[in-house]
Amino acid sequence: MSDTVSMGSKSVAIAVNDFSHYLGSEQMLNKLNLEVFHNEILAIIGPSASGKTTFLRSLNRLNDLLPGSRVEGRITIDGQDIYGPEVSVVELRRRLGMVFATPVALPRSIYENVIFGNRMAGTRDRRHLDEIVRESLEQVGLWTEVCDRLDSSALKLSGGQQQRLCIARILALRPEFILLDEPTSGLDPISTMKIENSLDHLKKDYTIILVTNNTKQAARVADRTAFFLSGELIEIGPTDKIFTAPDNVKTNDYVSGRFG
Amino acid sequence: MYLNPRIEQKIVRTVLWLFTFITVAILVFIIVFILRKGLPVVTWEFLSRNPIDMGKSGGIFSTVIGTVALTLMALLVATPLGVGTAIYLAEYTSENRITRIIRFGAECLAGIPSIIFGLFGFILFVTKLGFGWSILSGGLTLAFMILPTIIRTSEEAIRAVPASFRQVSFSLGSTKWQTVSRVVLPSALPGIVTGVILSIGRSIGETAAVIFTAGSVLRLPSSVFSSSRTMAVHFYILAREGISMSMAYGTAAVLVVSILVINLATYYLMEKFIRRYS
Amino acid sequence: MKKHHLARNEKLTRFALLLIAFSAVTILAVITIFIFVDGTPIMFRHGVKKFLFGLDWYPTEQSFGLLPMITGSLMVTLGALILGVPFGLACAVFLTEFSSKRLRRVIKPVIELLAGIPSVVYGFMGVVILVPFIRDTLGGPGLSVLAASIILGIMILPTIISISIDSLLAVPSTYRDGSIAMGATRWQTVRMVMLPAARSGIIASIILGMGRAIGETMAVIMIAGNAISIPNSILAPVRTLTSNIALEMGYASGEHREALFATGVILFVIIMILNTLANITSAKRARKK
Numbered sequence: 001m002s003d004t005v006s007m008g009s010k011s012v013a014i015a016v017n018d019f020s021h022y023l024g025s026e027q028m029l030n031k032l033n034l035e036v037f038h039n040e041i042l043a044i045i046g047p048s049a050s051g052k053t054t055f056l057r058s059l060n061r062l063n064d065l066l067p068g069s070r071v072e073g074r075i076t077i078d079g080q081d082i083y084g085p086e087v088s089v090v091e092l093r094r095r096l097g098m099v100f101a102t103p104v105a106l107p108r109s110i111y112e113n114v115i116f117g118n119r120m121a122g123t124r125d126r127r128h129l130d131e132i133v134r135e136s137l138e139q140v141g142l143w144t145e146v147c148d149r150l151d152s153s154a155l156k157l158s159g160g161q162q163q164r165l166c167i168a169r170i171l172a173l174r175p176e177f178i179l180l181d182e183p184t185s186g187l188d189p190i191s192t193m194k195i196e197n198s199l200d201h202l203k204k205d206y207t208i209i210l211v212t213n214n215t216k217q218a219a220r221v222a223d224r225t226a227f228f229l230s231g232e233l234i235e236i237g238p239t240d241k242i243f244t245a246p247d248n249v250k251t252n253d254y255v256s257g258r259f260g
Numbered sequence: 261m262y263l264n265p266r267i268e269q270k271i272v273r274t275v276l277w278l279f280t281f282i283t284v285a286i287l288v289f290i291i292v293f294i295l296r297k298g299l300p301v302v303t304w305e306f307l308s309r310n311p312i313d314m315g316k317s318g319g320i321f322s323t324v325i326g327t328v329a330l331t332l333m334a335l336l337v338a339t340p341l342g343v344g345t346a347i348y349l350a351e352y353t354s355e356n357r358i359t360r361i362i363r364f365g366a367e368c369l370a371g372i373p374s375i376i377f378g379l380f381g382f383i384l385f386v387t388k389l390g391f392g393w394s395i396l397s398g399g400l401t402l403a404f405m406i407l408p409t410i411i412r413t414s415e416e417a418i419r420a421v422p423a424s425f426r427q428v429s430f431s432l433g434s435t436k437w438q439t440v441s442r443v444v445l446p447s448a449l450p451g452i453v454t455g456v457i458l459s460i461g462r463s464i465g466e467t468a469a470v471i472f473t474a475g476s477v478l479r480l481p482s483s484v485f486s487s488s489r490t491m492a493v494h495f496y497i498l499a500r501e502g503i504s505m506s507m508a509y510g511t512a513a514v515l516v517v518s519i520l521v522i523n524l525a526t527y528y529l530m531e532k533f534i535r536r537y538s
Numbered sequence: 539m540k541k542h543h544l545a546r547n548e549k550l551t552r553f554a555l556l557l558i559a560f561s562a563v564t565i566l567a568v569i570t571i572f573i574f575v576d577g578t579p580i581m582f583r584h585g586v587k588k589f590l591f592g593l594d595w596y597p598t599e600q601s602f603g604l605l606p607m608i609t610g611s612l613m614v615t616l617g618a619l620i621l622g623v624p625f626g627l628a629c630a631v632f633l634t635e636f637s638s639k640r641l642r643r644v645i646k647p648v649i650e651l652l653a654g655i656p657s658v659v660y661g662f663m664g665v666v667i668l669v670p671f672i673r674d675t676l677g678g679p680g681l682s683v684l685a686a687s688i689i690l691g692i693m694i695l696p697t698i699i700s701i702s703i704d705s706l707l708a709v710p711s712t713y714r715d716g717s718i719a720m721g722a723t724r725w726q727t728v729r730m731v732m733l734p735a736a737r738s739g740i741i742a743s744i745i746l747g748m749g750r751a752i753g754e755t756m757a758v759i760m761i762a763g764n765a766i767s768i769p770n771s772i773l774a775p776v777r778t779l780t781s782n783i784a785l786e787m788g789y790a791s792g793e794h795r796e797a798l799f800a801t802g803v804i805l806f807v808i809i810m811i812l813n814t815l816a817n818i819t820s821a822k823r824a825r826k827k
């Protein structure tokens with residue numbers, strides 16, 4: 001059920017093999033098989049409760065926090081099974097940065113928010129941290145807006161600014177992957193546009209997986225798109241194809257608005 | 261006797277209002293009465309001089325020190341234990357038999373009257389462990405009394421921290437302890453402090469447990485092993501032995517003002533705490 | 539290798555916190571053990587029946603009957619409930635159903651303030667104002683069951699009020715709305731819908747109030763008169779179990795002291811029973827939901 005066309009010279013970053021996820025006795029994901037390529041933007045679309053978020057959280061093992069969480073199958077990143085016993089979950093989560101649907105600025109200054117992850121990792125050198133803050137905020141286009149008030153509370157920023165701050169926060173850890181879970185669902189159109197534009201820049205250096213309820217956003221932004229339904233991967237392929245001539249009837253029904 | 265429901269309601273409403281008014285009036289009366297008779301006695305000298313002549317004159321300084329010492333000792337022991345318990349219950353486990361046992365223990369402890377604590381403190385600390393009547397004995401006994409309050413308020417405060425904070429912290433590569441200590445606890449701090457302040461209020465007014473563990477020596481305490489008299493105990497002795505009514509009123513006024521300040525601080529903190537997350 | 543360190547530290551932290559979390563239970567166990575160990579031997583030596591039902595408390599002559607004190611405790615507690623429950627419930631109902639939210643926000647902290655006043659201050663107020671008043675208007679020594687009941691009634695008000703308010707607020711608003719929609723007045727709704735629905739919480743609050751009243755010491759010592767006899771009227775003086783302990787601990791030794799520990803045991807058992815009852819009733823409420 002998966003489409004594994006390799007995109008020109010792009011190589012496989014994440015390989016998902018027969019991956020299933022259970023929460024207690026309830027099955028959330030069923031035998032997923034797909035690949036994510038380096039430096040692409042992969043959108044995951046589907047109706048609510050289709051497993052999109054669960055899948056995303058399986059990648060950085062955030063699901064481990066849920067009691068009764070159990071997995072089968074494998075997810076390998078650069079050849080290593082991320083659920084293997086020698087894997088450090090803490091380091092894994094630094095490699096895959098996640099941005100949530102609601103911007104969660106911690107009750108701290110803008111500066112402290114950006115380098116939160118770095119502090120947890122033990123980075124202490126003040127000059128190094130200053131550099132990280134500047135670079136990360138520049139990458140999301142926030143630097144000029146906030147450079148003069150880095151010590152003020154992050155809670156005073158607007159919704160769109162907070163979300164960009166959240167992206168900067170994960171960039172500060174120099175991840176390889178950026179996982180976004182409906183990042184613009186609560187934002188105004190202008191902030192949405194700003195964030196979508198920055199994704200385009202970011203894919204040069206990062207591999208991006210974007211879960212979205214908004215099919216038009218997927219069409220705008222993604223190189224490839226995957227369609228999830230009831231915990232299964234129905235179809236995955238180049239965005240154009242998924243939206244104009246998908247192989248699967250259910251995909252067609254969803255993208256043409258017949259349900260969802 | 262059948263009454264028109266509307267008339268019945270009017271009567272009932274008035275009665276209920278009256279009862280409420282009486283209740284509030286009683287409280288206001290008590291406070292005003294004590295303050296009116298006691299505040300004139302409370303001068304700087306009253307607060308800074310030691311009791312003379314068994315308390316007939318002079319001030320209440322040594323009792324203030326005794327109260328502070330005892331309360332401090334109680335907090336030093338109860339706060340780490342209480343907050344630690346709350347952290348365990350809220351962050352490190354889900355509801356199971358062990359947590360039910362822990363909660364049961366804390367709730368029972370909360371229901372034990374102070375005289376029993378006094379008895380227990382006397383048996384264990386004063387007698388068996390040989391600490392004698394001392395700040396140590398009294399402080400430890402008080403610590404056990406305020407432990408349930410600190411557990412309860414700390415756990416509430418910790419649970420009130422939004423789940424999203426924890427998610428974000430974990431997703432940025434924090435360990436559990438880092439998340440708890442750098443994200444959850446700082447956010448829960450106002451609520452925890454509220455519980456601590458409430459416990460201070462309880463400790464200040466406590467008499468039965470203190471009198472049998474810390475004693476009632478009027479001298480300024482020199483160490484944790486010294487016996488010491490708290491303001492509440494001093495007030496009790498003054499009133500009961502009829503030593504000096506004016507001194508008694510003065511002491512009572514200091515007690516009441518302290519409680520007022522503490523309740524106000526608690527209320528203010530609770531407002532600030534609630535407002536932050538709504 | 540780093541992962542092993544992390545995992546081990548996490549396990550240690552969790553274990554340490556678990557130990558700390560057991561402190562409350564441990565303390566409870568220790569208190570129970572010490573009180574019982576020092577208090578029960580004398581009861582068996584002289585006979586538990588004599589302790590519970592004996593009328594004469596002459597510690598110097600080896601006579602340890604606690605019945606006057608047990609009756610004393612029960613009488614003042616009952617009195618406290620008779621006075622405190624109506625007032626407390628009235629306040630709770632008024633504040634939840636018949637007043638504005640703003641008024642409640644102002645008055646609730648005031649009532650919590652009532653809870654913060656030390657018992658010795660209550661006792662003092664009783665001595666200075668209530669006791670002379672009773673003596674002058676109703677006769678008797680003033681130091682009486684009545685005085686103790688009134689003061690204790692006031693002292694348990696905050697408990698009854700705040701828990702009852704919480705219970706009333708916890709009743710689903712659909713109950714209230716449904717009743718009003720059928721044309722009932724607010725009072726009819728309260729009487730026939732809200733109060734029954736909040737019943738277990740209110741009962742729990744009363745039981746807790748009872749526990750407070752039985753356990754109260756300082757205020758009672760100051761105003762109840764402390765006479766060792768079963769009171770024949772509410773104007774007669776009375777001694778409670780708590781006063782018994784507090785009054786004589788200062789100078790008791792040997793068997794006398796043991797007898798006071800035994801008083802503590804009886805008090806402890808009564809309180810534990812009450813607390814368990816309160817827990818069961820609250821649990822019943824939780825389960826109903």
